[in-house]
Amino acid sequence: MSKWGKHSNPALTVSRRSVLKSAAAVGVLAVTSSGAILPMVAQESAPKRGGHFKLGIGAGDTSDSLDPATYTNAFTDLFGKTLHGYLTEIDADGNLNGELAESWDVSKDAKTWSFKLRKGVEFHNGKSLGAEDVIASINHHRGEQSKSAARTIVEPIDEVRADGPGTVVFALKDGNPDFPYLLEGFHLAIVPAKDGKADVSGVGAGGYVLDNIDYGVKGTAKRFANYWKSDAAWFDSFEALAIHDVTARTNALATGQIHAMER
Numbered sequence: 001m002s003k004w005g006k007h008s009n010p011a012l013t014v015s016r017r018s019v020l021k022s023a024a025a026v027g028v029l030a031v032t033s034s035g036a037i038l039p040m041v042a043q044e045s046a047p048k049r050g051g052h053f054k055l056g057i058g059a060g061d062t063s064d065s066l067d068p069a070t071y072t073n074a075f076t077d078l079f080g081k082t083l084h085g086y087l088t089e090i091d092a093d094g095n096l097n098g099e100l101a102e103s104w105d106v107s108k109d110a111k112t113w114s115f116k117l118r119k120g121v122e123f124h125n126g127k128s129l130g131a132e133d134v135i136a137s138i139n140h141h142r143g144e145q146s147k148s149a150a151r152t153i154v155e156p157i158d159e160v161r162a163d164g165p166g167t168v169v170f171a172l173k174d175g176n177p178d179f180p181y182l183l184e185g186f187h188l189a190i191v192p193a194k195d196g197k198a199d200v201s202g203v204g205a206g207g208y209v210l211d212n213i214d215y216g217v218k219g220t221a222k223r224f225a226n227y228w229k230s231d232a233a234w235f236d237s238f239e240a241l242a243i244h245d246v247t248a249r250t251n252a253l254a255t256g257q258i259h260a261m262e263r
Contacts, residue, residue, distance in 0.1 A: 049223075053238040056249040056261040060242025062216040066202040068189040069141055069148035074262055077186045078240055079219055082233075083124075084189035084204035087115060087134065088180045096180055100129060100190050100205065101168075110175035117166045122226045123192045124209045131162035136193035138170075140200070150187035207233025216242055 060075035071080050089099040098104065101115040121129035138160050141148035148154075159171040172179065182188070192199045202210045207229065208221035218241045223233050241258060243249040249261045 047234050049234050049236070051235050053235045053260075054258040055238065055240050056243045056252050056258040057240050058242075058244055058246060058249060058262045060216045060244070064215040065200075066210070066213070067200040068137075068187050068191070069146070069150065069200070071187055072149060075219070075240060075242055079202075079210070079213070079221070080186045080189050082206050082208045082221060082238070083202055083210055084191065084206045085121065085129075086185075086188060086190060087183040089184050090181075096184070099184070100134075101180075101183075104180060106177075106179075110177045110179070111172045113170045113172070113179055114163060115168045115170070117168065118228070119166065121205050121228050123205045124203045124224060125192060127192045129190070129205060130165050130193075131168045132193045132196075134168045134190055135160050135162060136196060136198045137190045138188065140191075140198035141187065148187065150185065153182055153185060153187070208238065211237070218242060 055078070057075045057078060059073035061073065064070070064073070064076050066076075066079070066083075068080055068084070071077055085100045087099060087101040089097055091097055098115075098118070100118055100121055102118040104113055104115045106113050115134075117129055117131065117134065123129065123133075127133075138154060138157070140146075141150040141154045142157065142160075156173050156176060157170055158173045159169075161169050161171070163169050170179070176182075189204060192203055202213075205228075207224055207227045209224045211220040211222050213219035218239060220237065220239045222237045223235065227233050241252075243252060243258075243261075249258070252258045253261045
């Protein structure tokens with residue numbers, strides 16, 4: 001098995017760079033695939049905790065759901081990446097790093113991947129992260145009956161199994177040296193297992209705990225006191241408002257109703 005650590009994929013770096021160069025780079029909220037503009041923290045000084053942040057999003061629908069399998073727009077994407085943790089993540093330089101996965105090994109044929117889970121990670125409900133949570137989370141998107149938007153992403157997975165409480169093994173149908181990149185996609189949030197199934201109620205291991213959500217209108221969340229990352233989730237709370245019209249979003253930004261807006 002070969003050891004994998006920080007790794008850069010130029011093909012992904014270009015498309016993600018405009019997103020990652022925003023406040024996600026300093027851990028203000030989280031990385032979002034939507035291209036949301038998050039507030040920049042002054043480079044000259046270290047960021048400080050506190051405050052309530054308001055973000056205007058150009059998407060959101062009354063049919064939205066907290067189920068990661070159904071994420072379809074910037075609004076649900078934002079909550080996915082703030083409420084939840086993922087096995088891997090892309091940093092501000094476009095490099096792949098482990099998030100809930102501390103490290104991973106890969107077989108020479110790139111068909112078998114073993115991910116060692118990070119210790120000390122806690123879900124919002126107090127449950128400690130374990131292999132059963134990852135298995136339930138990934139299997140939530142698999143199978144012929146799955147209607148998940150990520151079904152095609154996980155289709156190459158032949159089996160997901162535990163190798164002890166802290167290691168998850170993925171057996172792929174064919175070798176894929178870029179497999180860890182797939183695991184940072186916003187649909188593949190790691191949620192706690194409940195009776196062998198994925199709990200898709202919004203409980204996660206991310207920096208923020210859901211406070212309230214009115215689909216298609218707004219959602220609020222508060223910082224998770226037991227979040228394992230010390231360099232992220234700087235705000236005490238945040239609020240995402242669905243403002244579909246770009247002119248209305250711009251006016252809201254100009255008048256101080258929001259602090260930042262999606263492009």
